[in-house]
Amino acid sequence: MPTLVMKFGGTSVATLDRIRRAAKRVGVEVSKGYDVIVIVSAMAGKTNELVGWVQETSPLFDAREYDAVVSSGENVTAGLMALVLQEMGVPARSWQGWQVPLKTTSAHSSARIEEIGTENINGKFAEGMKVAVVAGFQGISPEGRITTLGRGGSDTTAVAFAAAFDAERCDIYTDVDGVYTTDPRISSKARKLDRIAFEEMLELASLGAKVLQTRSVELAMRYGVKLRVLSSFEEQTDTSGTLVCAEEEIVESNVVSGVAYSRDEAKMTLISVADRPGIAAAIFGPLSEAGINVDMIVQNISEEGRTDMTFSCPTDQVARAEAAVKKAKDAGIINFHALDADTNVAKISVVGIGMRSHTGVAAQMFKALSAEGINIKVITTSEIKISVLIDRKYMELAVQALHDAFELEKAA
The missing domain is CATH 3.30.2130.10 (VC0802-like)
Incomplete structure (x- = not known):
């Protein structure tokens, strides 16, 4: 079966109702014949709460224990998403980084992805699992400790999985419905782009546009992963959102895109x-x-x-x-x-x-x-x-x- 990666950010899974809404979107893709890998963030506000607890407990904290605590937010979301999908009749199970395994460097709180094993998840797909719900933002170090990937780590996780599993596309669900020519809060004339080249998105991300994290765009460009930015809060069609793709796939574009x-x-x-x-x-x-x-x-x-x-x-x-x-x-x-x-x-x-x-x-x-x-x-x-x-x-x-x-x- 073709594979699709879907990533849901913190606002998209902030409550059980929103997790149910996200799960319905996953169910739609399963019904189209996809094996789906879902990457989830912690519920909105949970990571900040966990970081606060660590800092309150120990101002000079052990980075290894920091990662153990902070990564738990994604574990909760992954388990809840898998449970909701199972209630819908969709064969699903949750995966933590070490179970995949997603192997990283030893740089706690800012680890880099080194390798993603595909055998375990592909084995479960072959047995009939339709959705693997993976906790984003985390992996395992060579020493066997939990690591976290730093700011935007779940976006990076999603793109890395799309590359490793040769996914047809990586859909990033967030609280905006795509990439705009500029911030709509500043210019009422801002227009949503149907497509944008990797290079343009990388520049916009590095210059302050907060739709996608820079590391995730770099990774997508390197491995040719098609990214689609979508809203979690609007009904979707095949033309919804903004597709981030290779320059050759854009027939015509303005001299300036944003x-x-x-x-x-x-x-x-x-x-x-x-x-x-x-x-x-x-x-x-x-x-x-x-x-x-x-x-x-x-x-x-x-x-x-x-x-x-x-x-x-x-x-x-x-x-x-x-x-x-x-x-x-x-x-x-x-x-x-x-x-x-x-x-x-x-x-x-x-x-x-x-x-x-x-x-x-x-x-x-x-x-x-x-x-x-x-x-x-x-x-x-x-x-x-x-x-x-x-x-x-x-x-x-x-x-x-x-x-x-x-x-x-x-x-x-």
Whole structure:
């Protein structure tokens, strides 16, 4: 039988009624002839509750026990989903990560998937099981301990299972009905996309669009897993949601597919740095070691052997970044006159595979922002993306202006 992977997020299984609704969707796919692997998250709010209990019990907790506690939320959902399916007359059973087995690295709370065994589940499918309900977000380390995969781990689990079992498709059920040209809460003209390329989705996910987790999109692109993003709360048809697929499967698309934003950005500038070979490595090495997620980097023209180096990072990492560069200065690794941190900026990006073959996108973007009196602080580009840093107070205006400028409310 063909295999289908269906993933249900926390809001989709937040109550028993919602689990029953999700189970009915699974039953529909079983009736079409699929063997179904269902990946479930913990019920909404449960993971945060479990994390809180761990932190209250032991501020300096053992990461192995943290994973043992936090992974239990998915186990509960998996068992309940299997029970509901059985009550519906659908042969189903629940699976925890170690039972599959889903083998991971030993990095507790942020493990990476190394291998998914298919023999156990395929054996049960051969015996007549129609649905394997797998607890997402968890696996087993080489030492035989439960591990968790970190933020977005259930999405990553679902895509990994789709790749391992050569599934026809991986359906991600969430609280939105697809991927939009921008955040509908900011622009009323935002349009749901029928299809979007892996590369575009990866850029949008990394830029702040919270529909899919970046690791899951990377995995889907690497193994060619078709992803479909659907709403758990609406009736579905064959054309519902947004299909994330290879660029070749998209017949026509707009030059720009979407406008993304990230509100919590900071711009940091090292003023008057000695301009010499290796200075960039001397600056960004300590930042990397401190776990700072550096994004945009701009170096000014050198004057009299000195230059300014500007980079962006999340606002919650500013204090760590300041400490890292100060430590590097005290150690004589780098020399600069001052460090300026601007925590009132936002990053706005336009993304589209059509940018590879069309000119003038940057000019159109800058013209639209200029018309609204929005000053650009930093610019970076890639083959299918242009990002700018602007004052945060203009963020929503910039998103609306760019959405209008590229006429994203219109299909290609």
